[in-house]
Amino acid sequence: MERIDLKGLPLKKLEGLIEGKGWEKYRAKQVMRWVYKGVSDFSEMTNLPQKLRRELKEWAYVGNIEIVKKHISKTGYTTKYLFKLDDGNIIETVYMKYSYGNSVCVSSQVGCNMGCSFCASTIDGCVRNLSASEMIDQVLKVQKDQCQKITHVVVMGSGEPLLNYDEVIKFLKVLNSPLGFNISFRRMTVSTCGIVPVIYKLADENLPITLSVSLHAPMDSLRNRIMPINKKFPLHELIEAVKFYVERTGRRITFEYVLIKGLNDSKLCAENLVKLIRDINCHVNLIPANPIAERDIERPKPETINEFKRLLEQNGIKVTVRRELGRDIDAACGQLRRKVLKEGVINPL
Numbered sequence: 001m002e003r004i005d006l007k008g009l010p011l012k013k014l015e016g017l018i019e020g021k022g023w024e025k026y027r028a029k030q031v032m033r034w035v036y037k038g039v040s041d042f043s044e045m046t047n048l049p050q051k052l053r054r055e056l057k058e059w060a061y062v063g064n065i066e067i068v069k070k071h072i073s074k075t076g077y078t079t080k081y082l083f084k085l086d087d088g089n090i091i092e093t094v095y096m097k098y099s100y101g102n103s104v105c106v107s108s109q110v111g112c113n114m115g116c117s118f119c120a121s122t123i124d125g126c127v128r129n130l131s132a133s134e135m136i137d138q139v140l141k142v143q144k145d146q147c148q149k150i151t152h153v154v155v156m157g158s159g160e161p162l163l164n165y166d167e168v169i170k171f172l173k174v175l176n177s178p179l180g181f182n183i184s185f186r187r188m189t190v191s192t193c194g195i196v197p198v199i200y201k202l203a204d205e206n207l208p209i210t211l212s213v214s215l216h217a218p219m220d221s222l223r224n225r226i227m228p229i230n231k232k233f234p235l236h237e238l239i240e241a242v243k244f245y246v247e248r249t250g251r252r253i254t255f256e257y258v259l260i261k262g263l264n265d266s267k268l269c270a271e272n273l274v275k276l277i278r279d280i281n282c283h284v285n286l287i288p289a290n291p292i293a294e295r296d297i298e299r300p301k302p303e304t305i306n307e308f309k310r311l312l313e314q315n316g317i318k319v320t321v322r323r324e325l326g327r328d329i330d331a332a333c334g335q336l337r338r339k340v341l342k343e344g345v346i347n348p349l
């Protein structure tokens with residue numbers, strides 16, 4: 001019999017399974033509390049009858065990912081983790097300590113096939129989607145390792161979350177559940193490169209999460225070069241979907257804009273960006289590009305970044321230049337995983 005992973009399983013489903021095997025419904029809640037405390041061995045679930053613990057071993061298990069590498073930035077505010085999955089694949093997760101709380105940036109796929117030109121995660125394509133259990137475990141393992149309660153979660157690591165929709169939604173619901181992590185939906189962010197039909201679907205889901213859209217260029221000709229997805233869903237379609245999301249959810253959108261030297265950091269780009277988004281309730285995150293060895297990518301000079309920011313602000317757009325939390329540890333999407341895969345060796349902790 002194929003055993004069921006209890007991590008990420010909706011409570012109702014577990015209640016049904018447990019009742020179906022002749023046990024009281026409340027046992028399901030007891031089990032879930034252990035699971036989200038990080039206990040994966042049924043024999044340690046001490047408030048369950050011995051018989052139930054034995055039975056659970058026969059038809060269920062609790063998925064586990066394993067920390068294989070950990071890099072702490074010099075500032076001490078950022079830690080990047082590499083995790084090994086059951087099938088041997090490697091993913092990365094980033095922990096960031098902010099003044100307002102503790103945040104985890106979670107991967108949603110092994111690699112990615114969206115092909116964004118500034119991103120190391122996409123160089124070898126997408127291997128597979130992550131399960132809700134594997135996403136939950138990234139948060140659990142980081143929380144345990146840091147001995148800090150995680151207060152914010154961003155699905156912005158490797159992968160395009162909207163192409164792994166069902167598992168991502170399951171994951172967010174566990175984060176929100178009092179039996180899980182009890183994190184408000186308002187403290188969760190899902191990032192997308194612009195999968196237009198799924199933005200509409202997410203808007204109708206009625207979860208007050210923040211949607212973060214990777215924009216990176218305000219003209220189709222340029223965005224086509226930086227983000228191939230733009231050829232499928234061009235800017236006018238993306239902006240329409242974003243407006244629908246804001247209207248339907250009442251939430252402010254975040255636009256991510258990686259500034260790449262000589263590519264999308266000109267005055268013309270800033271002016272076109274203003275025209276594109278000025279009537280949207282939004283916030284822009286400017287991210288000075290992290291150089292990537294395999295690609296010809298450099299970050300603009302500080303004065304160029306400041307001028308870009310000033311132009312947006314002059315037009316009433318709220319802007320933040322993203323704090324450099326972990327440049328020394330390859331904290332940008334996919335960089336550490338890539339380095340480790342290239343080196344071909346993982347030394348366990």
Ligand code: SF4
Nearest residue numbers: 112114116119122159
């Ligand atoms: S930026 Fe995001 S969507 Fe684009 S290739 Fe990287 S992981 Fe994929």
